[in-house]
Amino acid sequence: MDIAIIVEGKNDRTRLRRVLTEEVPIFCTYGIPGAGQIDKLRRQVGDKQAYLFTDNDASGKRIRGMLRDAFPDADHIYTRKGYPGVESTPEPYLIEQLEKAGLEAYIVYPPPDPAPWSKEDLF
Numbered sequence: 001m002d003i004a005i006i007v008e009g010k011n012d013r014t015r016l017r018r019v020l021t022e023e024v025p026i027f028c029t030y031g032i033p034g035a036g037q038i039d040k041l042r043r044q045v046g047d048k049q050a051y052l053f054t055d056n057d058a059s060g061k062r063i064r065g066m067l068r069d070a071f072p073d074a075d076h077i078y079t080r081k082g083y084p085g086v087e088s089t090p091e092p093y094l095i096e097q098l099e100k101a102g103l104e105a106y107i108v109y110p111p112p113d114p115a116p117w118s119k120e121d122l123f
Helices: 009-016 035-045 060-070 091-098
Strands: 003-006 026-028 049-053 076-077
Touching: 003 009, 009 026, 009 091, 026 035, 035 060, 049 060, 060 091, 076 091
Parallel strands: 003 026, 003 049, 049 076
Antiparallel strands: none
């Protein structure tokens, strides 16, 4: 499945890039997109399955609404209301949301933490 993710800004893209493989293109609206930016996003996404991942604030909801019209078949990924934005969302929560969207094949999982130390390690 060819996919593309659309986010609001470059900080969002940088944050997602840390948990997604390089093969997944991440495009930015760079704020509230105008008609020209929406047309550019349509060309960039092409026939890929679009995923919209915007902030859970007033401007993010407005952008999501505009993108919903431009990409009616897009899947929507949401961040929790308490987080300031995608760029500030903790990586474990980002991964959880990407898994909910069915994108496990594209996730770069962090290495597991080494086993916790025990009192015997002190001797």
